Amino acid sequence: MTDVIDSGAAYGRPSPTFDADLVQVGPGTPGGELFRRHWQPVAxxxxxxxxxxxxxxxxxxxxxxxxxxxxxxxxxxxxxxxxxxxxxxxxxxxxxxxxxxxxxxxxxxxxxxxxxxxxxxxxxxxxxxxxxxxxDHYGLVFAYLGPPERRPPLPRLDILETLGDDEVLTNSQTAGLSGPLVIPCNWLQLFENVMDPWHVFVLHSSLSGTQFTSAMAVAPRVSWEWDGDYGMHSVQDRDFEGKLFRRITQVLAPNVRIVPSTQAGADPNAFGAATGAIWVVPVDDTSTTGFGVRKAPLGPDGKPVPLRGAATFEGKSWWELSEEEHQRMPGDFEAEAGQGPITLHSEEHLATSDRGVTMFRHLLRRHMNAVREGSDPPGSLVGPDATVHVEAGNFILEPS
Ligand code: FES
Ligand SMILES: [Fe+2]
The missing domain is CATH 2.102.10.10 (Rieske [2Fe-2S] iron-sulphur domain)
Incomplete structure (x- = not known):
């Protein structure tokens, strides 16, 4: 008899599994019931x-x-x-x-x-x-699919509550920065990308060329922080022209992403507080869309200034790429949908740089457990004052 040697061969590997509680959204599932306690945009x-x-x-x-x-x-x-x-x-x-x-x-x-x-x-x-x-709310139609007696107030973000004379709210259907409007994979593998700032340094900045800007391509110093018990944000510090460029991206449980412009250093409007949010909305367990609202300045023509933010691929849009170019210059769509319809958690090896992902999954579980135990989801989104303070933005600070 020969000893079994761990050769790393693919043969005989364990059957993969995903964590159903984290990913399922249908009625009666822990995630589905959490989503059914928040207003969700549908159009x-x-x-x-x-x-x-x-x-x-x-x-x-x-x-x-x-x-x-x-x-x-x-x-x-x-x-x-x-x-x-x-x-x-x-x-x-x-x-x-x-x-x-x-x-x-x-x-x-x-x-x-x-x-x-x-x-x-x-x-x-x-x-x-x-x-x-x-x-109707923020230019979107929001729906509430949960128990009538637990209906929360509509979600409100402080950045969207006041508009200057030269600003308007604009809307879009979008699940991310590139790719189709309905993405063929589970919502969570899309959404947890927001708490994964390290992929900006690799996927968007070196492996596929510079999809954002050279300021964004610098290796960041990263930390993550809780926002009350309703969300969290990541802090990414980079050196920029002798100053400190601090980028903050934010999520509210379960599915609101607040990501400032990716055009820091190229677009003068990219600095300052984030100007909008996207609700990443599960269509079902294996497809996902999203709806965004953004505060846009009015241009000289009286129309909202279009957002510069979509990743570019050697000057082409995502839709113009050939199959070979998708392989040579993958972006968020390829990396996220590339995990399969539902990623296989049993095969992951989470590392130090995945701390934001780990923290967010922990937050999600806490919210699911609260709902399962008959409480409201924790946090100010369901409190009497349902306006959330937005931390996210691109800020230029003096180096300390
Ligand atoms: S009126 Fe709708 S099926 Fe008869
Ligand atoms: Fe990305």
């Missing part, structure tokens, strides 16, 4: 009109519309009568009318009319189309 408000839209969020398929009175409505697709989809419904002043037999539902699912029944349906009050609250 850009100006894109929600009378034409019904199919929306998939947290593993649920829903129909989003705006009634003739301007109220957003988010309802379960299968009509309470005989189940055809309200995707083919017609939106009216008071709600959405099913295409099949014309039952009319308002934005809270009340059945207002049953035209094939006597008197428009003598028992229509007994019918309720399942619905979720939806409201």
């Amino acid at each position: 850009i408000a100006t894109e929600v009109a009378q034409r019904p839209r199919a929306v998939r969020i947290l593993g649920e398929d829903l129909i989003l519309f705006r009634d003739g009175r301007g109220r957003p409505g988010l309802v379960y697709p299968r009509c309470a009568h005989r189940g055809t989809t309200l995707y083919y419904g017609k939106v009216e002043e008071e709600g959405i009318r099913c295409c099949y037999h014309g039952w009319l539902f308002d934005v809270e699912g009340h059945c207002l009319d049953q035209p094939c029944e006597a008197e428009g349906g003598r028992h229509r009050d007994r019918i309720r189309q399942p619905w979720y609250p939806a409201v």
Whole structure:
């Protein structure tokens, strides 16, 4: 008999697993229930009109519309009568009318009319189309998919609460800095990238060329800090023209990312407090999108100055790259989706530079446990004063 030698061969390796609690978002899962205790954006408000839209969020398929009175409505697709989809419904002043037999539902699912029944349906009050609250906020439509009695206030960030005369809020659908609008992987492997500033030094600055700026390419000194019990931020210090360039990126549990401009040193507007946030929204366990809101200065033409922030690849956008160029100049999309539909936690070897990722997973578990035990998620996002102070930004300081 020969001794078994640990040769490192791929043959016979253990079956890989992921931590289901961390990644699942469906109803009844720890993560799904945490997400269902926070308002989540589902669309850009100006894109929600009378034409019904199919929306998939947290593993649920829903129909989003705006009634003739301007109220957003988010309802379960299968009509309470005989189940055809309200995707083919017609939106009216008071709600959405099913295409099949014309039952009319308002934005809270009340059945207002049953035209094939006597008197428009003598028992229509007994019918309720399942619905979720939806409201316009920061130029987005936010929805609350959780228990009605635990509905929190709408999320507010101090940087978005006051607008100067020459500023407006702008919105985008985006899950990251490059790649498609819906990314084919679990939300967490996208999101924890924000607490991983070391990848900027490698992925965005040397391995793939300079995707951001030379100021961002300097090796940082990195630390991480908690923000109350609702979030955390990373601090990245770099030397810059004899000064200290301090970059702070921030996350709020579970899924708000506040990342300042990546154009420090190239764009004069890149310094100062961060100007916006992105909600990274799970479509389901294996696909993810996001919605952003940003405070933009108005240009001389009276239009918001477009954001300079998307990574560039030898002057090309992500969409213009050939397969070979994606291999030669990978960015966030390739690194994150490249972990597979759901990353395999059993195969990871977390190191010192992953401390931010470890801390964030710990924070997430604490929030999931609080919800599982019947409490609200910890932190000011659900307190009476739901306005969060934003720490993130690019700051120039005197070296100490
Ligand atoms: S199936 Fe909708 S009204 Fe009949
Ligand atoms: Fe990145």
